[in-house]
Amino acid sequence: MRRAHHLKLIAGLLATGLVVTACGSSGTAATSATSAASSAASSATSAMGSGMSSSSAATSGSATGSASGSATGSASSSAVESFPAITGDAASVKLGMAYDGPKGDQSFTDSAARGVEAATAEGVELVAELAATVGEPESAKTDRLSQLADQGANTIIAVGFDYATAMGQVAAAYPEVHFAIVDDSSLADVANVASLTFAAEQGSFLVGAAAALKSEAGHIGFIGGVNTPLIQSFEAGYDAGAKAVKADIQIDATYITEPPDFSGFNAPDKGETIANGQYSGGADIVYSAAGGSGTGVFKAAKAAGKLAIGVDSDQYNLPTLADVKDVILTSAVKNVDVAVYAMIASVADGSPLTGTQVYDLSNGGVGYATSGGFVDDIATQLEDYKAKIISGEITVPSTLS
Structure with a gap:
């Protein structure tokens, strides 16, 4: 049921015309959102025009700040209304975000932040957004994820593969919390972790x-x-x-x-x-x-x-x-925003994603942008x-x- 609902959400994201193609991280995967999603992707893609489809969910990121600080900068705005409504109990989701670089990069981190913005517009509670600092010790990442859990977050998403070691430790210490990491699949077998990867x-x-x-x-x-x-x-x-x-x-x-x-x-x-x-x-x-x-x-x-x-x-x-x-x-482009949003929506629906979620061309997770008409x-x-x-x-x- 979790898989079917996730594919339904992907199809909904495609149908809204939200995402403009994507390209993302590597990831061979254990669980790929392909076959069922691909038919939805193809129909939605044709409706949106060549190369400008997207869908699924997965993230990747970068940010800076301190373990107790907040991410700085601003994500470029995106049409929050373009995301499908969360059908579950949005208010039950207490979200914590850990970025590996500052907002304002006009790229990876800002894409993830757009997914957060869309989710909070649906009633999800944002507990905190924290960010890493350049050259920080590994312990800072562990402390950051633990801090989010201690502040009451029941869903914690780490944007960036550099959080893998820390997440493995913290997920084991907080088995009741739902975790997701963008651009890493090393934790695919951990019961309370979803690995959000892209076929970059x-x-x-x-x-x-x-x-x-x-x-x-x-x-x-x-x-x-x-x-x-x-x-x-x-x-x-x-x-x-x-x-x-x-x-x-x-x-x-x-x-x-x-x-x-x-x-x-x-x-x-x-x-x-x-x-x-x-x-x-x-x-x-x-x-x-x-x-x-x-x-x-x-x-x-x-x-x-x-x-x-x-x-x-x-x-x-x-x-x-x-x-x-x-x-x-x-x-x-890779649709980090959609991946983040899909993870949050899955928790609200009571069927949190786990294992490796792979986003590629077949399900609209990656692609190329046609804005400006330069490749027409x-x-x-x-x-x-x-x-x-x-x-x-x-x-x-x-x-x-």
Whole structure:
């Protein structure tokens, strides 16, 4: 019953036209929301137009703050009324959010925050939103999750894979609390944890194909926030998509930071510097899979008269990026907001999600944005690649060969 209801919620989200495609984290999974959802996704997608569907639920994030502090910044607004109504007891949900970076990134964290905004509009009580600080010890994450539980949260969502170790410990200590983590599947067997994962490589394949089709130089770039397996899956998909179009295309790839330094997800100045180097080196389109650092990439694209590709949200439509939207070719979007909302709704309905929930092209969890009309002339090719991925004719790698 839980599975059926979850798929029904996904179909409802698609039918409202809420989400504008998505691309997300890796995750092979134990439980994939595919087959039943795919029929709903396909009908809703056709109603919404090529490449601009989305649905399901899963999250990923980044934020900064202290274990006792609150996340700062503001999430870009989204049409709260576009989410389907929570049919269960919304008031029974006491929500705690733990971000791994600050709000205001115009990407990953802000997408998760939109799901929270929609849920609170339905009557869900937000106990607290807390955020991590760069370079904090692992114990700070454990303390943060414990603090949320001690404050009365019965549903705790951690936005970002870096919370995995802490969540494993805290979930065991609070078995009555429902937990979810975005972009990690290592806790899939824990009874009170839902792992919300995305097939980031699939959405990245499509924007890679778009980059190759649009590049006049035959030379494109990739900038990753932090060199982790998750972000490597974005690069792998992008690389495969571009080379499916043009086998000999030149691709420059650079990561802003290496673990354990995760500041690369919120370093727009460094993103701008790296992008400037790629553009001056001959690339005419650069894909930024770097969270808040992407604003610097867009700034560099604008200055160079080149193009860039966004990530996580349809960044062309974000009000705070209005001055650079004319250089955003497309975005590889993953619907973190919908994943967060679906987790919350499942608790309200009395059937909380558990195990690994996988969001991919087949169920609308990932995709590409068409805002601005820059990819309208290549929509047929992109939709053909999309159909072949869904059918299994094309298998997108999640690691570089």
